[in-house]
Amino acid sequence: MSEYILSKEYFVQVIRDLIVLAENRKDYFTELDSAIGDGDHGMNLSIGFREVDKHIEEWKELSVKDLYKNVGTALLDKVGGSSGPLYGSFFMKFGLPIKKKGSEEGATFSEFIEMMETGVAIIKKRGKSTTGEKTMLDTFVPAVETLRAEYEGGTSAKEAMAKAVEAGKEGLESTRNIVATKGRAMRLGERAIGHLDPGAASAAEILEVFYNDMPD
Numbered sequence: 695m696s697e698y699i700l701s702k703e704y705f706v707q708v709i710r711d712l713i714v715l716a717e718n719r720k721d722y723f724t725e726l727d728s729a730i731g732d733g734d735h736g737m738n739l740s741i742g743f744r745e746v747d748k749h750i751e752e753w754k755e756l757s758v759k760d761l762y763k764n765v766g767t768a769l770l771d772k773v774g775g776s777s778g779p780l781y782g783s784f785f786m787k788f789g790l791p792i793k794k795k796g797s798e799e800g801a802t803f804s805e806f807i808e809m810m811e812t813g814v815a816i817i818k819k820r821g822k823s824t825t826g827e828k829t830m831l832d833t834f835v836p837a838v839e840t841l842r843a844e845y846e847g848g849t850s851a852k853e854a855m856a857k858a859v860e861a862g863k864e865g866l867e868s869t870r871n872i873v874a875t876k877g878r879a880m881r882l883g884e885r886a887i888g889h890l891d892p893g894a895a896s897a898a899e900i901l902e903v904f905y906n907d908m909p910d
């Protein structure tokens with residue numbers, strides 16, 4: 695069996711689809727953030743990815759590492775709030791495991807797993823946060839853990855990502871029952887119970903884009 699490779703085009707397509715996602719789901723993410731935050735999560739992502747949209751035709755010529763670094767920098771520079779710096783750092787560091795590759799090269803699936811883990815590790819570090827605090831990490835952490843465990847256990851690449859997306863969605867669902875200890879929802883205490891965390895919701899949909907764009 696030949697190795698499963700994610701092409702350079704895959705990584706460009708993911709960014710194009712994230713631009714569409716940020717636009718299409720703006721109202722939904724904002725609605726979630728209106729319940730337990732300040733109602734700007736959808737707007738924040740939309741502002742960030744509109745900036746990315748302005749540059750994608752130029753940036754798509756860069757290596758995966760540099761393309762994602764530019765996406766991250768745009769989110770970091772243009773988006774206020776906590777999600778800008780956190781998602782910004784995720785994308786900025788995402789390509790580091792393949793930093794030696796040329797502008798036409800993609801990644802092996804093992805490298806892709808490392809890229810995801812690198813991105814999630816930087817969110818933890820920047821956010822000084824972990825799972826169980828009602829944040830995007832409740833989606834990301836179980837997703838990347840499942841991704842590695844499934845792939846190392848012999849599950850095929852795309853199926854392992856499907857399982858990761860499922861684990862992320864379960865993590866998202868779990869945020870309903872968590873009292874926030876990070877982010878704005880902290881101030882609500884028990885009143886945040888029953889509500890999904892907006893960042894955990896956007897993280898789940900971002901992971902789904904990474905999954906949907908994978909070749910079979």
Ligand code: ADP
Pocket residue numbers: 727731732733734735736738739774775776777778780817820821822823828829830831876877878891892893894
């Ligand atoms: P803000 O909270 O500044 O208005 P957003 O509304 O765009 O920014 O994003 C809110 C989301 O950011 C939260 O739902 C949560 O998932 C995430 N978040 C906030 N603080 C942290 C943190 N310290 N660690 C991880 N994620 C966080």
Ligand code: MG
Pocket residue numbers: 727731732733734735775878
């Ligand atoms: Mg907000």
